[in-house]
Amino acid sequence: MSKIVAKFGGTSVGTGERMRKAAESIADVVDAGDEACVVVSAMGKTTDMLIEEMEKVADDGPRDEDADEIVSMGERTSVRMFKTALGDLGVDSFFVEPGDDDWPVVTDEAGEVDEKETHRRVQRLGERMEDAVPVVCGFLGETDDGTLTTLGRGGSDTTAMLIGNHLGADEVVIVTDVEGIMTGDPSNVERAKSVDSISVDEMQDLSIRGAGVVAPSALRYKTNGMTVRVVHHEHGDIRAEGTVIEGEGTSTHLVEMRDEPLAAVTVAGRSVIDTPNLLSRLSTTLGENDINIYGHSTGNDSMSFFVDQNKGRHAEKLLHDEIVEDAKFSSVSVREDVAMILVSGGDFIDTPGIVYRVVKPLYERGINIIEIISSVTSIVIFVDRGERQDAFELIEGALEAYEDE
Ligand SMILES: Nc1ncnc2c1ncn2[C@@H]1O[C@H](COP(=O)(O)OP(=O)(O)O)[C@@H](O)[C@H]1O
């Protein structure tokens, strides 16, 4: 017997017929002797519609607490429909929504999951699951004192993975409107193909960059023992092949330091910012000479490349050759003994204040930041090599404190 959590996204329950087909796929696994828990989203684009329309009913839009109540109606409707369909198929089920004693997803006011209380509640749900299929509202949460919250757009994926994690489920199936994870968004790129498997880290990257098929916040709940599959609703079979997401998710940030010293090679000149093709020219020259670039930044009047220190002087000569005939550029310089610290994390772009948290302890210790480069999934900080150990420990400490909050 397997314990399965099946999440049906808006598209998979977008019509009554699809809802019925989804319920049939659950009836099949229950008939086969497995235990199932259903997580369901609002039908089709209901949430979009509610968000858009509720803005028009009050002069300044609805108050926050009213907005959550209104938006929750999408999922609250879906669970009732799904239970009706299961009942008609002879499957015992019950639905849970915020406000119920057995409502599983507990968060703080901001929608951050309270793992301890959620765990306790999910265990209760697990006990009831032995006799009947729970149908859970995706996307919604509730605070300790009963205030309604949400897990953010696309949050039903998070509900499913969260419940799967705390339930110790064998499998979480994300049922959607594509044949699994594709090489690109099929609504946008032609010839996108589905892949058989993808690592949780790759999926996290894709998801953060906008592949809405699985919400980024869901992946942190992926455990090694829990298979996660993404399948198309058209098959009417949650056992259908799709894409398997492999590995273990993490919600923590990783701080790494590069041991080897780096050099910052900088081209200065008043026209850096408006010289077309400069970046391409200089980086091609470095690449052709087998010089790897660990980081790059462009300012108004300078362009820097971070390269291995033992190649710094060679890089300097090469870049100098590139600009020497051009009066717009004044000089090339090399700063040695630079250290690189890399902070990465799956939910980086959704973490407000993360740059502040990384930078603040360095400022307080008087450590100068030579360069800071921030991207969707990482922050790279370059500091003087003599200060690298201190900087590393301070950043690690700051992130640990943040994760413990
Ligand atoms: N790499 C990708 N692989 C698969 N789907 C993708 C990818 N990138 C974006 N998508 C989009 O994700 C959509 C599925 O997510 P979503 O609309 O949230 O579905 P659901 O209603 O099931 O939650 C697909 O229709 C597809 O357009």
Ligand SMILES: N[C@@H](CC(=O)OP(=O)(O)O)C(=O)O
């Ligand atoms: N209904 C919510 C939650 C959700 O996860 O939806 P879907 O599974 O259709 O992406 C939303 O639209 O954000």
